[in-house]
Amino acid sequence: MNDNPCTQIRHDFPIFEVSVDDQPLCYLDSAATTQKPNQVIQAVKDFYQSQNANVHRGLHTLSEQATTAYEAVRRKLAQFLNVQSREIVWTSGATASLNLIAYGLSDSLKKDDVILLSPLEHHANIVPWQLAAKRTGARIELLPVDAQGILQLEQAKALIENLKPKVMSICHASNALGNINDVAALIASSKSSGTVTVIDGAQSLLHLRPDLQQLDCDFYVFSAHKALGPTGLGGLYGRYELLNALPVYQSGGEMIDTVSFSGTTFRPAPEKFEPGTPNIAGVIGFGAALDYLAAQDHDALFQHEQSLYQSLLQQLSGIDGIRIWGDTANNVGTVSFNYKNEHHYDLATLLNTHGIAVRSGHHCTQPLMAHLGIEGTIRASLAFYNNQQDISRFIAALKDTISLLEE
Structure with missing residues (x-):
């Protein structure tokens, strides 16, 4: 080009x-944040100027329009990633998504279970797992990286086979160095051990546009602002049976099925992970970013x-x-x-x-x-x-x- x-x-x-x-x-x-095209800026402006209303909660015209536009972006992103729309959860960004997953998977971790990371990870893909390890007694192990900062694939696959980690959470591409890791090979190596695989896609969504069905990971996280979208928005993909099995992370309105003083029940995923009023304008702006990318x-x-x-x-x-x-x-x-x-x-x-x-x-x-x-x-x-x-x-x-x- x-x-x-x-x-x-x-x-x-x-x-x-x-x-x-x-x-x-x-x-x-x-790598810190992408710039925004006019189409994204205009979409956010148009929402606040002519469509502003809360979603999912009103029968009036503006609320119905906002809800339709908001949920259309979830379907659009699901198509972009080749997954089901019910497997997409909106969060405030990749950091929030990783915290949600690490907290949720803590229920399945026990003493001496292995959480496998790499030295290449962003702090947001280290600290939540350290906290999970502290809560559960699990231990963190590291994939091999050479003195230049390059993941050693064959050694990594051998380590996975030896350790049989309960969780492996790794970046698709390094935010500091730009390295593209062969996460597909690592995921494939982990299948026989039943490892839950988490991919930090903050740097890969824009540049690599992964097909998550082909990648075959269990979870994938992203930030909209690193893919032409607004700040303060991101999300995660989760294989539905695993996603829905995670416990509630935060509570509030919208994610509730029934509430009484004798107890509360929650809606299924993705709703049970989306309490309160979401970043509606951000989602709609991100929809414009996805449209822009799809046209290229x-x-x-x-x-x-x-x-x-x-x-x-x-x-x-x-x-x-x-x-x-x-x-x-x-x-x-x-x-x-x-x-x-x-x-x-x-x-x-x-x-x-x-x-x-x-x-x-x-x-x-x-x-x-x-x-x-x-x-x-x-x-x-x-x-x-x-x-x-x-x-x-x-x-x-x-x-x-x-x-x-x-x-």
């Missing part, structure tokens, strides 16, 4: 009209991202003193690097004066940074709305920044 269609797509994103310190914005932080040629967009990624890798590798981390052969388009002994914070701060938006720090992966023997990195993460000019501006700004630091 050349920059021509990319240029047309870029016009859909009003953020690129913004300047930073009198410089055109060069946005390379899509996914393969062409992915090839465009990969072309930009390879260009970025090549040009970064040409700068003496740059150390790139992670799996550059299987990556969603994220480059995580250091320059000599310069602090990542200093580099990012100076890059910002050129209008370059990158991320610096540990990226909520402190255990991974400790494994790599560093405090943090500079992370430049791409999406399909980026173009070659972004790469050129970034490299030029980085060279200027390095020159300034070495004066």
Whole structure:
């Protein structure tokens, strides 16, 4: 895919009209959050302007319209992921989804059961499991990752066969390094042990658009804002019999079947995990994001991202003193690097004066940074709305920044 269609797509994103310190914005932080097309922004505005009402609770016209639009997005997402709509639960994001699952699966964990994670995980896919282990006496084990930050697949499969974990929760793609993990192979290896498999899809929903029936995982979590949608919304897919077997996580209105002072009964999934008034505008905005993505040629967009990624890798590798981390052969388009002994914070701060938006720090992966023997990195993460000019501006700004630091 050349920059021509990319240029047309870029016009859909009003953020690129913004300047930073009198410089055109060069946005390379899509792993943190993606930018939103006009269609998503307009959908949220239209809801509040002409359709605002609560869902599921009213017979009046606005409520019925809001409910219809809201539930249509659940079906749309189910089709996007190739699952049943009753297997989709709305939450506030991937973090809330992982907490819900870890809390719910605690009932099935006992002393010395194995919860298998990897050193690549975001804190949100570590801490909930630590709490579950503390509650139940289960123990956490780690999949093998090499000194570059790459999962060792054959060793991992052997470890799964040996440990027979009760739960395995791993990222589809690393938020810090961009590595694409072969989660399908790991899931397949776990089947004979009856392991419950949880996939953190925060970085994969947009770039990889997984078919969850083919992936064959038990749970999959995501955040809408990392796939063109609004913030404050996400959700999870759960294989229905497993999802419905989880205990209630939070309680309130809407998820109730009957309430009396002698006892309360709850509705089945997904409703029993959706108490209170949901993020209706966020769901409707996410529906517009799904429509936008469905209208694009996914393969062409992915090839465009990969072309930009390879260009970025090549040009970064040409700068003496740059150390790139992670799996550059299987990556969603994220480059995580250091320059000599310069602090990542200093580099990012100076890059910002050129209008370059990158991320610096540990990226909520402190255990991974400790494994790599560093405090943090500079992370430049791409999406399909980026173009070659972004790469050129970034490299030029980085060279200027390095020159300034070495004066």
